[in-house]
Amino acid sequence: MAKSLRVASGSNPGGVPAGMSPEEWQARCELAACYQLTDLYRMSDMAGTHISLRVPGPEDHFLLNPFGWLFDEITASSLLKVDVEGNVIAGSSEKLNFAGFVIHSAIHMARPELVCVMHTHTRANNGVGMQKEGLLPITQKALLMYHFVRYHEFEGAALNLGERERILSDMGEDGRAMILRNHGALTVGRSVGEAFSWMYKLEMACQHQIDGLAGNRELHWPTRDVIDTTIAQGRKLFEPGGHAEPGKLEWAALVRKLERERGTSYRT
Secondary structure: OOOOOOOOOOOOOOOOOOOOOHHHHHHHHHHHHHHHHHHHOOOOOOOOOEEEEEOOOOOOEEEEOOOOOOHHHOOHHHOEEEEOOOOEEEOOHHHOOHHHHHHHHHHHHHOOOOOEEEEEOOHHHHHHHHOOOOOOOOOHHHHHHHHHEEEEOOOOOOOOOOHHHHHHHHHOOOOOEEEEOOOEEEEEEOOHHHHHHHHHHHHHHHHHHHHHHHOOOOOOOOOHHHHHHHHHHHHHHHOOOOOOOOOOOHHHHHHHHHHHHHOOHHHO
């Protein structure tokens, strides 16, 4: 599992807010970093998408962005705390994005070990989601993650609570990255770093595919044996405990990059 970002003592000028556990504050800092990194890597869509994180502890609560805030504005203290019924526990209930609640609660209600759920609408993942074949097994990026990719059919704006069961069913046990047909993408992880890493991998695979198809030239396909071998390699590398388990190594480096680029204001 990816290592958590350790929030240094005193990193928040006022310390951990009154009435909040250090574990929740650390989770808030990690999630705020993820929002900032999503924007830094150009995977945000103004205020149109969302990332959630389960709050450590016995309650079924998770953190979500306030609707209307851009990702580069998100800080640890600005995040909403919501329960699985859609009730806002901390923050303004008027700022809850109900579609975000529907998509994320599907995972959080049934898969407590998948603590982070990430949703994006990028040009590349929408482009692939509109193509009948979906993600093609034609690049190394796509092949290595191919075993973990799933699909969910478009049902309109995610405002129907009944869609949660279908999202969960489509994700399945091994799914980690989901192409939402005609909509965007969804990734999950046992840490913030894992969910972000899956989303980055999917985004790069989608960009490679769109770029390859844009030239209107005949594509060069790997042989069937190479396709099968590379998919098997990716499954072994990326599975829990694998040598290249997503987020395990790169998350701390990503946070360092964020702080070099944008400072530490996300931790306020």
